[in-house]
Amino acid sequence: MLAFLVRRALQALLVLLVVALIAFTLFRFVGDPINQMVGLETTAAERAQLREALGLNDPVVVQFGRFVWHALHLDFGVSYQFKQPVVALIGERLPATIELAFVSALFALLLGIPMGVHTALNRGSWLSTLLLTVSLVGISLPVFLTGILLIFIFAVTLGVLPSFGRGEVVRVGFWTTGLLTASGLRAIVLPAVTLGLFQLTLIMRLVRSEMLEVLRTDYIKFARARGLTDRAINFGHALKNTLVPVITIVGLQLGSVIAFAIITETVFQWPGMGLLFLIAVQNADIPVMAAYLLLVAAIFVTINLIVDLLYAIIDPRIRVEARSA
Amino acid sequence: MTKTLLSVRNLRIEFPTRRGTLVAVDDVSFDIMPGEVLGVVGESGAGKSLTGTAIIGLIEPPGRIGAGEILLNGERIDDLPSERMRRIRGRRIGMVFQDPLTSLNPLYRIGHQLIETILTHTAMDRTAARRRALALLAEVGIPAPDARIDNYPHQFSGGMRQRVVLALALAANPELIIADEPTTALDVSVQAQIIALLKRLCRDHRTAVMLITHDMGVIAETADRVAVMYAGRIVEIGAVRDVVKSPRHPYTIGLMGSIPKPDVDTPRLTQIPGSMPRLTAMPPGCAFHPRCPQAFAPCAARRPNLKPHGNAEVACWLFEPGAETCG
Amino acid sequence: MTRPAGGLAALFDNDLVHSFLHSKVTMVAALVTLAIVLAAAFAPWIAPHDPFDLRQLSLLDSHLPPAWAPDGDRRFLLGTDDQGRDVLSAILYGARISLGVGGLSVALAAALGIVLGLVAGYAGGAVDSLIMRAADVQLTFPAILIALLIDGTMRALSGEARNEETAFWVLVLSIGLSSWVQYARTVRGSTLVEKNKDYVLAARLIGLSPTSILFRHVLPNVMGPVLVIATINFGLAIILEATLSFLGVGLPPTQPSLGTLISIGNKFLFAGEWWIAIFPGATLAGLVLAINLLGDWLRDALNPKLR
Numbered sequence: 001m002l003a004f005l006v007r008r009a010l011q012a013l014l015v016l017l018v019v020a021l022i023a024f025t026l027f028r029f030v031g032d033p034i035n036q037m038v039g040l041e042t043t044a045a046e047r048a049q050l051r052e053a054l055g056l057n058d059p060v061v062v063q064f065g066r067f068v069w070h071a072l073h074l075d076f077g078v079s080y081q082f083k084q085p086v087v088a089l090i091g092e093r094l095p096a097t098i099e100l101a102f103v104s105a106l107f108a109l110l111l112g113i114p115m116g117v118h119t120a121l122n123r124g125s126w127l128s129t130l131l132l133t134v135s136l137v138g139i140s141l142p143v144f145l146t147g148i149l150l151i152f153i154f155a156v157t158l159g160v161l162p163s164f165g166r167g168e169v170v171r172v173g174f175w176t177t178g179l180l181t182a183s184g185l186r187a188i189v190l191p192a193v194t195l196g197l198f199q200l201t202l203i204m205r206l207v208r209s210e211m212l213e214v215l216r217t218d219y220i221k222f223a224r225a226r227g228l229t230d231r232a233i234n235f236g237h238a239l240k241n242t243l244v245p246v247i248t249i250v251g252l253q254l255g256s257v258i259a260f261a262i263i264t265e266t267v268f269q270w271p272g273m274g275l276l277f278l279i280a281v282q283n284a285d286i287p288v289m290a291a292y293l294l295l296v297a298a299i300f301v302t303i304n305l306i307v308d309l310l311y312a313i314i315d316p317r318i319r320v321e322a323r324s325a
Numbered sequence: 326m327t328k329t330l331l332s333v334r335n336l337r338i339e340f341p342t343r344r345g346t347l348v349a350v351d352d353v354s355f356d357i358m359p360g361e362v363l364g365v366v367g368e369s370g371a372g373k374s375l376t377g378t379a380i381i382g383l384i385e386p387p388g389r390i391g392a393g394e395i396l397l398n399g400e401r402i403d404d405l406p407s408e409r410m411r412r413i414r415g416r417r418i419g420m421v422f423q424d425p426l427t428s429l430n431p432l433y434r435i436g437h438q439l440i441e442t443i444l445t446h447t448a449m450d451r452t453a454a455r456r457r458a459l460a461l462l463a464e465v466g467i468p469a470p471d472a473r474i475d476n477y478p479h480q481f482s483g484g485m486r487q488r489v490v491l492a493l494a495l496a497a498n499p500e501l502i503i504a505d506e507p508t509t510a511l512d513v514s515v516q517a518q519i520i521a522l523l524k525r526l527c528r529d530h531r532t533a534v535m536l537i538t539h540d541m542g543v544i545a546e547t548a549d550r551v552a553v554m555y556a557g558r559i560v561e562i563g564a565v566r567d568v569v570k571s572p573r574h575p576y577t578i579g580l581m582g583s584i585p586k587p588d589v590d591t592p593r594l595t596q597i598p599g600s601m602p603r604l605t606a607m608p609p610g611c612a613f614h615p616r617c618p619q620a621f622a623p624c625a626a627r628r629p630n631l632k633p634h635g636n637a638e639v640a641c642w643l644f645e646p647g648a649e650t651c652g
Numbered sequence: 653m654t655r656p657a658g659g660l661a662a663l664f665d666n667d668l669v670h671s672f673l674h675s676k677v678t679m680v681a682a683l684v685t686l687a688i689v690l691a692a693a694f695a696p697w698i699a700p701h702d703p704f705d706l707r708q709l710s711l712l713d714s715h716l717p718p719a720w721a722p723d724g725d726r727r728f729l730l731g732t733d734d735q736g737r738d739v740l741s742a743i744l745y746g747a748r749i750s751l752g753v754g755g756l757s758v759a760l761a762a763a764l765g766i767v768l769g770l771v772a773g774y775a776g777g778a779v780d781s782l783i784m785r786a787a788d789v790q791l792t793f794p795a796i797l798i799a800l801l802i803d804g805t806m807r808a809l810s811g812e813a814r815n816e817e818t819a820f821w822v823l824v825l826s827i828g829l830s831s832w833v834q835y836a837r838t839v840r841g842s843t844l845v846e847k848n849k850d851y852v853l854a855a856r857l858i859g860l861s862p863t864s865i866l867f868r869h870v871l872p873n874v875m876g877p878v879l880v881i882a883t884i885n886f887g888l889a890i891i892l893e894a895t896l897s898f899l900g901v902g903l904p905p906t907q908p909s910l911g912t913l914i915s916i917g918n919k920f921l922f923a924g925e926w927w928i929a930i931f932p933g934a935t936l937a938g939l940v941l942a943i944n945l946l947g948d949w950l951r952d953a954l955n956p957k958l959r
Contacts, residue, residue, distance in 0.1 A: 018789050026805060136948075140941035142891040144898045145914065145933050152921055152930075163922075218427035225381055225422075226442045226493060227415025236441070237430050244432065256794035263796075266899055281804035281901055289804055300792045316432065316477045 008308050012301040017068075019297040023290035024067045027077075028056075076291035081283050086291045090273055095175045096166060097272035100264065101257045103179075103188055104196035109250070112200040113243075116207025120215070120242075121234055131204065138201035143260050147194040147267035154190060162187050164269035195264045199253060206249055211242040244314055251307030255300040328398065330533050331357040331380065331501055336393035338375050338384065338557075340604075347604040348391070350375050351557040354631070357501065362527065362534045364548030364565065366541055366580070368601050372557040373537045377503040379403070380535070381420050382410040397501075416446045419494035419532075423506040425486035429478035435489050436474035439496060446497035461492040464529075466522060484515035488522065495526060501533045508543060520547055541580055545569050553577050556601055556612035558628075563637025573639045575617045611642065619643060671953045681945035688939050692747035699741035700729070704906070709736040715920075718927050731927040733916060739927060742913055743935050749909040750936070753823050754890040760828030761889075762882055765835025766874075770866045772836065773843025784840070787833045798830035799892055803901050819903050827892050834881050842874040876954045883947035887940045894936055910936045 051057060058066075070076070076086040119128040141149075155163035167187035169176045178184030214220065215238055223233050262274030269275070273292060280288035338350035350372040357363045365373045378384055380395055382402070395403040402413060414420075422428050430438060439458035443449060449457065455474075462470035465488040478486060487507065494502055504523065508516040524547055527534050536548055544551050545565060552562040553574065561574040572578045579597040599616040602608055608615055614624035623629075623642045631638040632645065672678055691698065702708055713736040719729045730739040772783040790798065803826045806818075843866070846852060855865045894911030896902035898918075903909045905916060910932045917929025 014785075015789050015792055136944060137937070137941060140887065140891075140944050141937050142895050142898075142911075142940075144895055144911075145937060148914065148918055148921065148929060148933065152926065156922055156924075218422055218424060219430040221383065222420075222422060222428040222490070222493075223430070224383055224411075225414055225420040226445070227411055227413070227497070228441065228445055229411065232441065232445070237433075240432055241430065255792065256796075259794040259797045262800070263895055263899065277800070278899055278901075281800050281807070284804065284807050289801070293801065296797065297792065304792070314432075316479075 004312065005309065008305055012305055015301055016294075016297055019294060020068055020071060021064070023071075023293045024064050026293075027067065027286055027290045028060075028063060071294055076294075077287040079280075079288050080285045081279070081288075086287045089276060089288065090291060090295060091174070093271055093273045093276050095177065096270060097258065097261050097265070097274055099177060099179065100188065100191055100195060100270060100272060101254070101261055103192040104194075105199060105250075105254065105257060107192055107196040108199035108203055112203030113207055113246075115200075116204040117211060117234075117239065117242075119204065120208045120211035132208075135201045135204050138197055139205075141197075143194060143198060143263045144267050146197050147190070147264060150190050150194055151267070161190050163190070166271055191264050191268045191270050194267065195257065195260060198260070199257060202253065203246070203250060207242060207246055210245055211238055214238045214241045217241075244311070247314070248307055248311055251303055251310070254303050255296075258296060258299060327358055329356045329396075330359045330361075330398060331535075332394075332396040332399075333376070333380065334394045334396070336376065336379060336395065337391040338372070338379055338388060339391040340388050342387070344605065346391075348607075349388070349557050349604055350379070352393070353554075353557070353559055354393075355552050355559065355562060357533050357535060359500065360527070360531045360533055361550065362524075362536055362548045364544035364551040365535060365537045365554060366539065366544050366551060367554035368539060370601055371554040373554050374505050376554075377420065377505050377535060377537050381414055381418050381503060383414075383420075415442060415494075415499065416497045417499050418501045418503065419497070419499040420503040420505065421487075421490050421494045421507050424510045425483060425490045426478070426510075428490050429486065431478055434475050434477055435481075439474070439489075439493060442493055442496045457496075458492075461496060462489070464526070465489070465492045465495075466518075467492075483511050484518060487511060487515075487519050491519075491522065491526065495530060495532070498530060499532060501535065502527065503535045503537070505537045506539070507536075509538070509540070516543070523547070541569075553580065556607065557604075558612060559631060559640065560613065561637060561639045561641075562631065563635075567636045571635075573634060573637065573644060574613075574641050575619050575643070576613050611640075672949070675949060677945060678949040681942040681949070684938060684942040685946060688747055688935070688942070689751060691744055692751050695741075695744040695748045699738075699744045700727070701738040701741045703737040703742040703745060711736050715925060717925070730931050731925075733928045734920065739913075739931050742908065743910070743932050746908050746910045746913050746932060747935060747939070749820070749903060749907060750890055750893055750911070750939075753820065753827065753893045753903075753909065754886055756824045757827035757831070757889045757893070758882055758886050760824060761831040761885060762835050762878065764828065765832035766839050766871070766878065768832065769836035769839025770843055770870065773840040774847060774862060774866055774870075780840075783836065787836055790830075790833055795827070795830040795888070795892060796895060799826040799896060800901065802826040802829055803896065807901075820907070823893055823896060823902055826896075827889050830892075831885055831889065834885065835878060838877050838881060839874050842877070843870055846870045846873055880947060880951045880954060883943065883950055887943040887947065890936070890940055890943070 056063070074087045078084065079086050079089055082089060115131050118125075119131050122128050151163045154161045162183075165187055166178045167183035167185070168181040169178045169184060170180045178188055220233060220238060223237055228236075258274075261270075261272060262278055264270065265272045265275040266278055273295075276288060277292045279285070280292065333356070334354050336350055336353045337348060340347045340349060353372070353376060355363065365376065367373050375384070375388070379390055380402075382405070384390065390403055393403070394401055397413065397417065402410065405413070429435065436455070436458055439461065440451065440454045443454040443457055444451070447454070459470045459474060462474060467473055467485060467488055473481075478489070481489060491507075507523065508519050511519060520543055523534065523536075526532070536544065538544060548565045550563060551565050551568050552559050553568070553576065554560070555576050561568060561572070561577045568577060569581065572581045576597070583596065597616055602612060602615070608625070610623070610625045610627055611617070611620075611629055614620040617624065621642070623645075629640045629642050629645065631640045634644045672682075696702075713725070713728065713732050714734050716728055716732040717724050718731045718739075719726050721731075724731065728738045728740070730743070732738055733742070768783050772780040803822060806822045806826075847870070852865060852869060855869060893902060893909060894914070897909045897911030898915040900915065903912050905912055908916065913932035914929050914936070917925075917927075917932065920926075920928050
C-alpha cells in the first residue's frame, strides 16, 4: 500500500514539475518581464540594471530553480495589470471559486446519481426517456449558454434571483463565505446550477451506463439464480459495484469543474479565480496565468491522488494488489 | 413410483430478430427424477445452457420460451409471475455457472454473500446463518473456514472459488441444481476434485443435478443418464452406461469416437466433418444429416422424433421401426 | 494468409445502414446537421443581407425585433442587433465560421493524434513512454484550459498588434492541440493489438516499410472508433470555440462566430432584446445536439458488443 502511494506521489510530482516548466517558460520567455514592469521613460541602462538585479541573466536552469523555489513559497511575482502580488490576488478570490465548485458538485451528485439509477433500472419508463432526452440536451448546451438562459428566465423575466455577484459575504478567518447570508445563498443558486448542470448530465449518464454494465455481469446473474430479491440485487450488489468506478470518474471531473468555473464566473461576474484568469488571458498578464496554471495543476494532482487512495480503500482487489506490489 | 422432480415438455426457445425468429431450442423434452444426475452433452451452441437457463427462469429478452412446459413436482413453473419464480430460485432450483471468478461479487466477502443467501430463504437470524455458512464451507472442503469466511473472492484459487460457488448454490438446500459447465474454466487437476465434490454433495443432500457440459468424460464419470443435444434438439437420451458403451445416433457415435481412451489403442480419433449449423441456416429434416455418414433418403425430408430403442431413446431415421437401413 | 476484413469495408455493411434507417431520431439529426452545414457553406449566396458590409448597415434598422413581432420588419426575419445587422444573416455567416473552426480543429487533432498513436504503438519503448507521458500530463487538464493557455500565449507573443485575421487560425490551433490525446490513445491501443498479428509480421517479412504497414494495414482497422471520437469531438470543438469566442478570446466581432454573436446579444438581454442572443444560441444548441445524436448512434452502431 505504501509503495503504491509513493509511486503515485512521484508521478504527481513529475506532472507538477512539467507544469512548472511550462509556467516558467511562459513567465520568462513570453513577452518581456522588464517591459511589463517599467514605464516608457525608463532608460536602457536602467533596464539593463533591473535585468541584472532580477537575475534575468543567470543560466536558465538557475532561473528555473529560483522559480520553483519561489513557487513553493507561494511567491509568483506581481501582476502586470493590477501591480499587486499574484498570490494575494488569487488568495482573495479562491474561496469564491471553491464554494461555487463545491455547491455545484453537490447539486450534481444529489440529483445525478438517483437519476442515473432510475434510468438504468426502468429502461422503458417515460421518466427515463424524458431524463435521457434532457441529458442529451444538457451535454449539447455550452455552459455559458445555460448560464445566459437561466439568467434570462430567472433574473430578467421572473426577477427572482440575482444575475451577478456573490451577494453579501461573511469573513471567517482567511475565508470569505457567501453561504451564511440570505443574499449570498440566493446569489449562488444560478451559478451553481449552471456549473452543475453539465456535471449532472455526465454523472447521470455514467451511473446509467455503469449500472447497465454491472447488471449484465455473471455475479448478478448468479445472484438472481440464488433467488435474491430485486432490491438486494439492484441496491445491494449492483449499486455498490456501480459507484466504485463512478467515484473515480467524478473525482477526476472535479478538476474540469474548476476549469469550467471560468466560464460560469464570467457569465455571472462571480469574483473567483476563474474570472481572474480570464482577464489575465485577455490582457496577457503572464504572472497571473502562470500562477493559476500551477495552482490548478496542484489541485488536479492532489485530487487525482485522493481519488486513487479512495479507490484503493473501497476496492478490496486493489488493496491486495498494492500490498503485494 | 417416485414422482418426477422436473419435467420438460416440448420446450421451444426462440429469439425474434429482424431477420425472422430464430429457434435455438426446438421441441426438447426430458425428465429428471429426484436425486438423479442427468448429463446434457453437446457442442457449444447446441442449446444446452439455454435449456438450463430457461428452467430456472433467467432467459434474457429478446429470448423467450415460445412453446412447451416446464414442471417442477408436477406444477408449471415456466409461466409464473416473477416474484413466485424468484422464490423458487435458490430454494428449490439452484444453478452454478462456468467461471467461478466472475460468479462472485468481488466487492463483498464470501461470508456476506453466503449469509445473505441463507437469510433470503430461511427464517434464521444472523448468528445461526453464519454458523450455517461455516458449516457449508467445511462441507465443500474449504480448509479453516473460520479464517476464510471473511475473505474476498479474489483471495481464493480457482478451485476453491468453485467450491464456494457450490456452497452458495446449496445454501438453501434446493432439490435440483443446474450445473452449467462447472469445470470448464478450471485446471484439469482441479476438475476431478470438483466433480467428485459435486457428486458427494448431491448424494448427501439428495439433490438432483442437471449437468451441462461438452466433456463426455465428465458425463461418463458422474451422470446416471445422459441426453445428447445437437442444434437445439435432443438426438439421444438414455442411461449413461448404455449410451457410452453402445451409442446409437451417428452423432453420439462420433462424439464417443472423439474421446481418447487410454486403454484402447486407437490409430486416430474420429472427427466429425463439418460443424454444427447456424441458427439462421438450419437444414431441413434432421439437423445432423449434412454431416452424417449414414444419412439416407428420409433424413433430409422430415425431422425424426425421439423413439425408444432398447434402453434409450434415439431421434434418427435409422432406428425408426420399419425403416430400411443399409448399415 | 488473408488480410482481415475490417475497417471501411465493414463500416458500410447492411447493419449500419439498417440501423440508421430504423432510427427516426438519427435521421432527423443527420438532416439537421446537413441543413446547417449546407446553409453555412452557401451563406454568401443565400443570406438575405451581408452583415459585414458597412455600407449596407443603417443605424435606423437597429434593435428591430423579429418579423412576426409588432415592431418587426419583413426584411429582417429574425430581427437586428444594435448596429443594424440582420440576425439571420449573421447566424448564417457565424455558423460558417463555427463549423470551419470546428471542422479544421478536429482534422488537426485527428491527424496529430492518429500519427502519434501509430508511432507510439508501433515503436514502443522510449518513444511510446514519452508520448504517453505527454498525453497523461495533458489529460490532467481540461481542454478549455489548454485552449485558453495556448490562446493567451499567442496573444502575448504577438504583442499589442493583435491581428484579427489570425484569430481564426489561432483558435484552430488551440482547440486542435487540446484534443489530440483521445485519438492517440485509441489508435495506440489498436496499433498494439494489430502489431502482433500475423499479417503485420508477414508484411514486415516481405519488407514493407513501417509507414506503409501503418497506413495501409493498421490504420483502416482503427477507423471505426476514430470516427466515433471525431464526431463527438466535433460537437465539443464547436462548443469550445463558441465558449472561447463568448469569453472574448476567440473570434472578434468583425468576423463573429455563433459564440461571438451570443456574447454580443448577451449585453441586450436585460433590455428585453432577446432575439440577438437567443437565435444564435438556439442554432448553436441545435447544431451540437444534432451532432451528438449522430455520434451516439454511430457509437452504438459500431459497437461490436451490441451487434
